[in-house]
Amino acid sequence: MKLNQESGGEPAAVEEVAEGLIRVPLRTPTLPPATRTNTYLVDVGGAWLVVDAGPSKASELERLDVAMRRFIGAAEVAGLLLTHHHRDHVGGTEWWVSSFSAPVYAHARTFEAVPKAYARATARGRRPKRVELVEDAEIGNATALFTEGHARGHFSLRTDASDVLAGDLMAGLGTIVVDPPDGDMSAYFASLRRLRDMPLRGGFPAHGPHDASAHDRIDAYIEHRTAREDRVFAALSLDEPRGLSAVTKRAYDDVPVFLLPMASRSALAHVLKLVDDGRAIAVGDGWRALEP
Ligand SMILES: [Zn+2]
Structure with missing residues (x-):
């Protein structure tokens, strides 16, 4: 089964992958075979939401800054959504908090992973905004979806055009790690099934290329994990x-x-x-x- 409708391999260039959706692959300390985490810029109805800021390295954050200037320009920045607490998704939080007044949206578990970002900003007299997500929430015309399984406090984003920015719920290359107790296989299946029941268009993972049909990828994952569960049971x-x-x-x-x-x-x-x-x-x- 061929899932990737892109040419394959790990995308490295900044690209408009759908209308109002920009993928910015940035080098991060992630798991091989991936070398980058995709940051997405998404138009959530006039304002732009940034999804994940993985790198802490200045040169990579500079690439993100350039992409934001080019595609967002003078339009409003709605905020930064952190999908989950793993270091290859949150490394740029301190940079964000010291650069933008727009809020960071994340689960409390995710904020726990970036204590310095807030401590330093507060010490400098700034009052950075944070919005703690506990369940599905509207951000502009998009919806943050509570999708645990790969990590505690994991969120995905469903855009107005029904594309899903899946974080590490799905991967364009490599496999999804479900490592207890941070990872939870029951929650992982439940999150996949939940997305399967929604009308969805493309699937845009945090690592690697996207799928034109998120449902195809989800079906393949459910099938693969069910087969493995059968083997574990046996x-x-x-x-x-x-x-x-x-x-x-x-x-x-x-x-x-x-x-x-x-x-x-x-x-x-x-x-x-x-x-x-x-x-x-x-x-x-x-x-x-x-x-x-
Ligand atoms: Zn992860």
Whole structure:
């Protein structure tokens, strides 16, 4: 199945990817194979919202500044939405707070990751605005969607044109890490299904190229994760508890050995979801299946 309707590879150039939607790929300390985090500039009805500011490096923030001047110009800046607290999404917060009076929108968990940005601004006598998001919220004519799973406090943005800026809920390259307790597989499935039930057009991830159909990408993810969940379930026994490494070895025997430590985090996320779903139970250091 070919999902990317772009030419493939990691986009590096600033580009208008849809009407009123600009992608600004910026170098960040992110996970390979990605080397950049996409910042998006989105027209939310006359004012422009900036989504994610990953880099803390001055030269990368200068690129963002240039893009903002070029595409936003003298129009109003609505604010900065931080999708989640991981460092490759929030590195530019201090720069933002010292450069703009428009608010930062984020979950409380995300603000916890950038304490210095606010401490320094306050020490300089500024009163930077922050808007704590706890659930879906309108920002101009767009909607911030509460979509946890990859990280606590994760938000996506649905634009007026039904494009979804997905943060790390989806990826244009590499895989989405769901690493407990920050990552939560039950929440991840719920977020994917929630987006699947909405009319959506394009899917614009924080890393890599976009998909012309967000639904195609979501369907592929649900299918892939469900297949893995089935394997994790099959790796559990009805009779005896099995520990994480035994479950990982059985459920991920298709994965190279050097990737098993990472796979064990995903295995744990799947096992915890099976417990949530009432299909498994924790016993000592391991888990046992509750149904054949
Ligand atoms: Zn992330």
